[in-house]
Amino acid sequence: DSGVTQTPKHLITATGQRVTLRCSPRSGDLSVYWYQQSLDQGLQFLIQYYNGEERAKGNILERFSAQQFPDLHSELNLSSLELGDSALYFCASSPGLTGGQFFGPGTRLTVL
């Protein structure tokens, strides 16, 4: 158990819908990262937050957004969902800006 929690574990929704994925980092970790894992794209970095502020952006679509709250948990919002958004979404956390990352169990999103 890495200490990073993600909810829900599974999410099934329809195209065009909006969903929110939640992540709680390890106690004391200030950085939160979101990654998407799909069969065709592999593991891709989406976005990083540090202590409430956005720090780095990867291949995140404009339909996706994220935020980190004062209690350091983070949410990833996915809107206008398409079939191709079906993937495993991981959250990771680290103590600082560039430390080793610990991954949560992931949320499996299925868009029908």
Next chain:
Amino acid sequence: AQSVAQPEDQVNVAEGNPLTVKCTYSVSGNPYLFWYVQYPNRGLQFLLKYITGDNLVKGSYGFEAEFNKSQTSFHLKKPSALVSDSALYFCAVRGGYGGSQGNLIFGKGTKLSVKP
């Protein structure tokens, strides 16, 4: 731009034999390299990292990795494989020049299969 390559989609090893999972990297500046393992329906688990120092890095579950600057490689090794080591292994490098960014850039993964 930082990148890593895992040239083998799958590695098959007999239990008790040594295993090697290959990784090569391309970076600007000093590399910050990592190995993670993913078991079915699980998240990624950290195995080991190279930041600086000894070229042989020891990690969790008896794994080690050898950093080779001249060959730009960071191969994962274990002297004696276990059936329970069967999983998907990812090599990763920290993004940004000289690893200045926090995000990780992953290879495509290598499926390790250890047969009894």
